[in-house]
Amino acid sequence: MNTDTPLSKKTNPPSTHLARRVVEEIKQTHTVPRPRWTYLFINRAWWAAALLALLVAAAAAAAVIFIFANAGWQYAPATHGSVFTLLAAIVPNIWLFALIIFALVGYWNIRHTARGYRYSPSLVAVGIILLAVLAGGTLFAAGWGQEVEEGLGRHLPFYRPFLDEEHSWWLNAHKGLLVGTVTSLAPDFSSFTLRTSSGRTLTIDAHDLRLADISVLARGGTVRVVGVPYAATSTAPFHACFVFPWEIYGAPSSPSLPLAVLSSSTREIIPSGARSSLCKGVRPYRQLRALQETQ
Amino acid sequence: MDAPILTDETIAHQALRDPEQFAVLIERYTGKLVRYLSRLGVSVREDREDILQNAFMNAYRNLNSFDATLSFSSWMYRIVHNEAMSFFRRRKARPEVKIDEGEERDFFFSTLEDEQADTSAQAERRLSAQELQEALNSLPDKYKEILILRFFEDRSYTDISDILHVPVGTVSTMIHRAKRALRKKLGTRLA
Numbered sequence: 256m257n258t259d260t261p262l263s264k265k266t267n268p269p270s271t272h273l274a275r276r277v278v279e280e281i282k283q284t285h286t287v288p289r290p291r292w293t294y295l296f297i298n299r300a301w302w303a304a305a306l307l308a309l310l311v312a313a314a315a316a317a318a319v320i321f322i323f324a325n326a327g328w329q330y331a332p333a334t335h336g337s338v339f340t341l342l343a344a345i346v347p348n349i350w351l352f353a354l355i356i357f358a359l360v361g362y363w364n365i366r367h368t369a370r371g372y373r374y375s376p377s378l379v380a381v382g383i384i385l386l387a388v389l390a391g392g393t394l395f396a397a398g399w400g401q402e403v404e405e406g407l408g409r410h411l412p413f414y415r416p417f418l419d420e421e422h423s424w425w426l427n428a429h430k431g432l433l434v435g436t437v438t439s440l441a442p443d444f445s446s447f448t449l450r451t452s453s454g455r456t457l458t459i460d461a462h463d464l465r466l467a468d469i470s471v472l473a474r475g476g477t478v479r480v481v482g483v484p485y486a487a488t489s490t491a492p493f494h495a496c497f498v499f500p501w502e503i504y505g506a507p508s509s510p511s512l513p514l515a516v517l518s519s520s521t522r523e524i525i526p527s528g529a530r531s532s533l534c535k536g537v538r539p540y541r542q543l544r545a546l547q548e549t550q
Numbered sequence: 551m552d553a554p555i556l557t558d559e560t561i562a563h564q565a566l567r568d569p570e571q572f573a574v575l576i577e578r579y580t581g582k583l584v585r586y587l588s589r590l591g592v593s594v595r596e597d598r599e600d601i602l603q604n605a606f607m608n609a610y611r612n613l614n615s616f617d618a619t620l621s622f623s624s625w626m627y628r629i630v631h632n633e634a635m636s637f638f639r640r641r642k643a644r645p646e647v648k649i650d651e652g653e654e655r656d657f658f659f660s661t662l663e664d665e666q667a668d669t670s671a672q673a674e675r676r677l678s679a680q681e682l683q684e685a686l687n688s689l690p691d692k693y694k695e696i697l698i699l700r701f702f703e704d705r706s707y708t709d710i711s712d713i714l715h716v717p718v719g720t721v722s723t724m725i726h727r728a729k730r731a732l733r734k735k736l737g738t739r740l741a
Contacts, residue, residue: 271576271577271580273576273602273603274580277572277573277606278570278572278576280603280607281569281572281610286610289612289614289615290614293614294612369617372711373711373717375720376720
């Protein structure tokens with residue numbers, strides 16, 4: 256604040272040459288200060304643009320979280336051989352790119368607000384990414400993860416929604432993997448029918464399934480099946496060894512009608528020690544068994 | 551009885567209604583800003599006047615954008631700084647920094663102040679304005695600008711942040727680097 260020159264209430268005439276020139280030019284050209292609202296509007300527009308960029312970054316973060324939450328890490332040994340191969344297959348480059356780009360756009364917008372230059376660039380950048388991840392996490396937790404990932408992904412011509420991609424990994428009977436909706440379960444639990452996303456209905460041999468698998472089938476809905484494909488001539492084209500639920504995290508839950516009610520008297524068809532040797536060929540048998548026991 | 555002393559911010563507010571009041575601000579700042587422009591390297595008097603006239607006209611047009619919670623002085627310096635940079639761009643040349651005789655000694659001590667330096671030994675040494683000017687001119691523009699603002703214009707870190715529109719932390723880092731670079735340049739002369 257400068258207070259060098261005293262100023263009386265009565266206006267002093269401009270004494271310096273430059274002051275005279277400037278004041279004369281102001282008067283001659285009828286220059287008036289631009290209205291205050293224009294600056295307020297511009298400043299708010301920058302903040303609004305920053306907020307918008309943050310929202311897009313949050314949507315991208317929600318999509319990334321949705322993909323990582325639904326990747327099916329526990330099944331990686333069966334679908335991709337290892338967790339690292341699965342990770343390489345699912346890295347959501349487009350969403351990570353969108354997250355970073357819109358975080359940068361948000362930073363750039365904040366930098367242009369009236370006092371934006373005062374904030375530390377690294378703090379603003381990290382803050383925006385953190386806010387985007389927090390907001391994305393909130394969207395995901397509120398059940399909007401799938402909506403965002405598929406809804407936005409649908410607008411990108413080259414993008415395939417993640418669940419479609421995951422379905423394609425599991426819709427591979429030759430590799431011993433199947434996914435579909437359980438439409439019926441035999442009363443003696445010896446077989447069940449599965450309708451795949453392509454519309455095919457398959458009858459699956461369930462003789463080797465354990466109680467844990469049967470309880471998953473009894474709940475109905477979409478399931479993952481690991482097993483062994485039979486020869487084309489067989490009546491049942493697939494022999495199930497393990498059944499896991501297909502749960503979607505970050506989407507509104509859609510409960511399915513149970514197909515059967517299990518009681519304490521429900522028994523497996525084949526006692527543990529007398530199972531067929533077919534399932535022993537399933538890889539990785541031990542990991543899948545361990546996974547089944549934890550469910 | 552003495553006339554009340556009004557602050558720049560108050561006068562700026564009054565100038566919104568009465569352009570004559572703006573002349574008071576011009577009178578207050580012309581001397582300082584002329585010196586600042588000279589130090590930046592605008593050596594021709596007419597060029598300095600043109601730059602200042604443009605800067606004051608811009609300041610008047612944008613008077614409503616002045617945030618009264620900040621310093622008017624820094625706001626005015628920023629406008630002049632931007633005008634000077636535009637002038638250099640138009641000329642496609644960045645003239646050399648000019649230092650007046652008598653300025654160099656204080657600048658020298660404050661710039662080279664360093665916890666590791668032997669200040670008593672430094673006090674024995676003298677640099678001519680010419681030597682200091684040469685060393686300054688060999689630095690990158692961003693270092694020159696910040697050293698001028700800090701040590702010739704005596705602006706605080708917050709003021710420099712408002713003038714150059716960079717965070718205070720960046721000002722601190724740049725000053726540190728600029729001082730180190732200048733010490734390096736002057737190293738052979740000091741030895």
